[in-house]
Amino acid sequence: MKLPLPTRDLHRDLKEFDIWITPSLGEKPETERAELLKALASTLYLVTGKSDNNVKCQFPLFLRDVAQWETLPVVTSQKNKTVIKKRSLPRTIKSDDFMNLISSIDNTPEKIRLLEQ
Numbered sequence: 001m002k003l004p005l006p007t008r009d010l011h012r013d014l015k016e017f018d019i020w021i022t023p024s025l026g027e028k029p030e031t032e033r034a035e036l037l038k039a040l041a042s043t044l045y046l047v048t049g050k051s052d053n054n055v056k057c058q059f060p061l062f063l064r065d066v067a068q069w070e071t072l073p074v075v076t077s078q079k080n081k082t083v084i085k086k087r088s089l090p091r092t093i094k095s096d097d098f099m100n101l102i103s104s105i106d107n108t109p110e111k112i113r114l115l116e117q
Contacts, residue, residue: 033103041095041098052094056092056094059117062117063117070088070089071089072086072093073086073114
């Protein structure tokens, strides 16, 4: 039995993404946000045929060479306040660590910058 090919509608797809994913990232606790982002990363690996190990090694090179990043934000706690600091790009970045970083950042412009990459 052949299934019909779905019709692509970018506006509809983005609207569906906005309805299902965006509220989940903003309204759920940090641990649930991190798990959702990890699941999205796993889906991306499945769709693209890449592996976590492949991305772990190539992503820092992409950030340095293509995106022109020299630092990566790090979330630390000082005197019961969350502080975002910068550190030089590491040689490898695990997707779980990157997704945990994104879920722990409350600074919206910085979160957007990380998610775009």
